[in-house]
Amino acid sequence: MRQHDETEAAPNEDDVLERAAEELRRPLRIDAALFDARVMDEVHRGSTGLRDRIAQLTRPRTIRVSPLTALAAALVFAVAIAGSALYFSAPRVHAMPTDIARTASGSPLVQFGFVAPHASSVALVGDFNNWDPKATPLRAASTGGVWSVEVPIQPGRHLYAFVVDGTVWRPDPAAPQASGEDYGEPNSALTVAEPGAQ
Amino acid sequence: MNHFSRLAFAFVLLVCAPIALAAQDPRLDARLDASTRDAVVALIDSARSVGIPSEPLVQKALEGASKHADGAHILVAVRMLERELGVARAALGAASSDAEVIAGASALHAGIAPAALTRMRAARTHGSLTVALAVLSDLIARGVPGDTATTVISALTVAGAQDAELLRFQQGVERDIAQGATPSAALGVRAQSAFPAAAPRRTP
Numbered sequence: 111m112r113q114h115d116e117t118e119a120a121p122n123e124d125d126v127l128e129r130a131a132e133e134l135r136r137p138l139r140i141d142a143a144l145f146d147a148r149v150m151d152e153v154h155r156g157s158t159g160l161r162d163r164i165a166q167l168t169r170p171r172t173i174r175v176s177p178l179t180a181l182a183a184a185l186v187f188a189v190a191i192a193g194s195a196l197y198f199s200a201p202r203v204h205a206m207p208t209d210i211a212r213t214a215s216g217s218p219l220v221q222f223g224f225v226a227p228h229a230s231s232v233a234l235v236g237d238f239n240n241w242d243p244k245a246t247p248l249r250a251a252s253t254g255g256v257w258s259v260e261v262p263i264q265p266g267r268h269l270y271a272f273v274v275d276g277t278v279w280r281p282d283p284a285a286p287q288a289s290g291e292d293y294g295e296p297n298s299a300l301t302v303a304e305p306g307a308q
Numbered sequence: 309m310n311h312f313s314r315l316a317f318a319f320v321l322l323v324c325a326p327i328a329l330a331a332q333d334p335r336l337d338a339r340l341d342a343s344t345r346d347a348v349v350a351l352i353d354s355a356r357s358v359g360i361p362s363e364p365l366v367q368k369a370l371e372g373a374s375k376h377a378d379g380a381h382i383l384v385a386v387r388m389l390e391r392e393l394g395v396a397r398a399a400l401g402a403a404s405s406d407a408e409v410i411a412g413a414s415a416l417h418a419g420i421a422p423a424a425l426t427r428m429r430a431a432r433t434h435g436s437l438t439v440a441l442a443v444l445s446d447l448i449a450r451g452v453p454g455d456t457a458t459t460v461i462s463a464l465t466v467a468g469a470q471d472a473e474l475l476r477f478q479q480g481v482e483r484d485i486a487q488g489a490t491p492s493a494a495l496g497v498r499a500q501s502a503f504p505a506a507a508p509r510r511t512p
Contacts, residue, residue, distance in 0.1 A: 237367040240335055241374040266407040267414055267442035269371075279375065286446035286482065289418035292368070292385040293375040299414075299449070301442040303471040 218302045220263045222270075222282075224248060227255025229274045236270030236300075238263050243273045265304045269297040339370055344379030351386055360393045361406040364413070392416045399425035400437070411441035418448040424458045431466045439471035440464075443478045450482060451491035460499045469502075477502055 224232050232248040238261065239245040248257035269288050272280045281287055282298035291297075336345050348369045356362045368389045372382035396412030397404065399422040404412070412425050428437055440461055447457040464474060477498055484494035 241371045266438055267411045287449050289445060289449045293372050293377045295375050299446050301439055303439050
């Protein structure tokens with residue numbers, strides 16, 4: 111029977127330390143592709159699936175909001191609702207440039223045009239028809255919501271406006287707006303030159 | 309009928325006859341309440357007696373009625389227009405046409421001084437000032453400073469610009485403003501290209 115020699119079998123403590131030191135001193139080589147794959151594995155392992163995300167959305171939560179923030183949010187919501195209501199209820203009105211022609215006799219004949227696709231009526235009012243909304247209705251074209259009328263008007267400077275659906279007063283944005291609003295509704299200005307003007 | 313009665317009858321006739329004549333205007337009868345109508349009729353009669361065109365006053369009252377203004381508001385507007393028409397008549401001269409006086413009143417309403425109207429009248433002794441005054445008012449309404457607009461339009465008038473040229477000039481300025489130019493710059497550029505002598509001088 112062979113007797114175990116303690117001095118040969120037991121590793122020398124200094125050798126162990128030396129091998130450990132060599133191991134630590136050896137430069138570390140990192141495989142970039144392997145490193146990326148390991149990182150992405152960790153990322154995917156931490157993320158949740160579609161079911162978890164849906165569960166997060168449906169899970170009741172408690173949200174803490176200050177009264178001031180809640181008031182501001184309510185105000186923004188109310189303004190948005192009111193603005194969209196006004197936008198969709200207001201008549202769509204676009205003006206067309208007013209055109210001036212001459213009749214065969216030389217008197218000025220002015221064509222007024224207006225685009226109001228959703229209007230049921232458009233009337234011309236001004237100081238040439240006693241501001242009477244029933245005096246000069248515009249005729250609607252078959253398509254496009256274009257309303258127009260031709261009116262003989264004396265030379266000079268005139269004020270006018272359009273009345274949409276019998277109640278809404280509109281100036282002609284394509285024409286100069288008259289200075290001052292005596293009654294709160296702006297007027298447009300029209301200047302008709304003498305027939306003989308060059 | 310004694311002497312006193314005849315005098316009283318004549319007085320009543322003198323005072324009431326013009327009012328009654330004006331009140332016959334069915335346009336005012338149909339659209340104004342009685343007290344507003346009477347006050348407007350008195351203003352119109354007063355204006356007519358001094359040579360101020362009365363039709364613009366009728367139209368101003370009717371405009372207020374159509375816009376559902378109250379009687380007091382209508383009277384204020386009619387009275388202001390009567391005053392502007394009177395000042396315009398005085399500034400432009402008695403020989404000026406009603407159309408010129410109406411255009412002059414609109415220029416005054418836009419902020420032009422009466423003296424500027426007088427200068428423009430002096431610059432164009434022959435021919436109508438109606439279009440020039442209307443263009444002046446409209447340019448101011450578009451944001452062109454009053455003194456600059458007056459200078460340019462007066463210069464164009466002196467240079468002999470015709471009504472059609474003035475209207476084209478106005479359209480050009482308005483187009484430039486609509487495309488983003490400042491009103492003063494638009495006026496200056498258009499004046500420079502149309503009538504170099506009329507363009508306002510640039511200060512360094």
